[in-house]
Amino acid sequence: MESRPYQKEAVMTVKGTCNSREKIKDLKEKRYYDFNSYLRSCFGERVQKITVDTGLGCPNRDGRVSSGGCIYCNSRGSGNGLWEKGFSITDQIEQGRKAMMRRYKAKKFLVYFQSYTNTYTSCKHMKSMYDEALTVEGVVGMAIGTRPDCIDEEKIELIASYTPEYLVWLEYGVQSIHDATLERINRGHDFASVVNAVNLAKKYNINICAHIILGLPGENRSMMMETARRIGELGIDGVKLHLLYVVKGTLLEQMYKNGSYKCLSMNEYVELVCDFIAHLPEKVIIQRITGDPHADELAAPLWALDYHLVYNMIQDRLEERDIRQGDYF
Known part of the structure; x- marks a missing residue:
């Protein structure tokens, strides 16, 4: 195994330049601040994410908050199910690392704790998970997916303890700033919980990414743009944009079938993303601009399966409209 790959001097580079658009070469040629540019400015080379399933649960499923979960979430909590199949954290990273090395010639990796809620456990267990992941060769940091109502100061302190040596992102499932929407999708928390969780992480200088879903039931363009403005005002560091697509076996699928929910068209989604x-403020790092559903679980819209088409349409539309990140902020 390698020694610690991401030393304090490198972190000073991350804190000092990675969040500053004007210091990144040729960034003005881009329409938005993308995650690949950010990572290259931090490490000087390609860095690939490796998704890990830790088998943790969710308080919105086990009865602490609700037993139903969010109306759009699948039974695996957006995970790959590898933990249930007996793959350890190390096994999953090694598998992903070899694939990324073959496909992209990547040598550095971020471990993404994605499925369910990756702070919904004890600090002792959290530390064991993170420590295991960060000892794998080539791993330079981690991204931790969680809910804003599953964080506290003790957990934040633990996460912050890794920042002197590793790149660390804390990813909050926000989805919308509108409490009526959060209730409609059975999210199990309000926007005030998001504000509190963001402020707590900022207190410890942890990078924060907000997940936002476009096309939620009952929301119009004006509401979605209000979400953009409020998220920008919170001072977060990154955003992931997701299309609300319908997964088989969910309550959303029932709503879709009975006509109470209608999916966005591709053109509608592209315009909303633009x-x-x-x-958004110029300094916010846009980590993702659409989702990437599994073909075997997608009920609708089928156009969501063509990730590259949607991605390219967004790039083209930004050019056609001659707009850039921050133009309306």
Whole structure:
């Protein structure tokens, strides 16, 4: 195994330049601040994410908050199910590392704790998970997916303890700033919980990414743009944009079948993403601009399966409209 790959001097580079658009070469040629540019400015080379399933649960499923979960979430909590199949954290990273090395020639990796809620356990267990992941060769940091109502100061302190040596991102499932929407999708927390969780992480200088879903039931363009503005005002560091697609076996699928929910068209989604990007501050790192559903579980819309088409349409539309990130902020 390698020695610690991400030393304090490198972190000073991350804190000092990675969040500053004007210091990144040729960034003005881009329409938005993308995650690959950010990572290259930090490490000087390609860095790939490796998704890990830790088998943790969710308080919105086990009865602490609710037993139903969010209306759009699958039974695996957006995970790959590898933990249930007996793959340890190390096994999953090694598997992903070899694949990324073959496909992208990547040598550095971020471990993404994605499925369910990765702070919904004890600090002792959290530390054991993170320590195991960060000892694998080539791993330079981690991204921790969680809910804003599953964080506290003790957990934040633990996460912050890794920042002197590793790149660390804390990813909050926000989805919308509108409490009526959060209740409608059975999210199990309000926007005030998001504000509190963001402020707590900022207190410890941890990078924060907000997950936002476009096309939620009952929301119009004006509401989604208000989400963009409020998220920008919170001072977060990154955003992931997701299309609300319908997964088989969910309550959302029932709503779709009975006509109470209608999916966005591809053109509607592309326009919303462009507008959302323009409403964000320039310094916010846009980590993702659409989702990537599994073909075997997608009920609708089928166009969501063509990730590259959607991605390219967004790039083209930004050019056609001549808009950039921050234009409307």
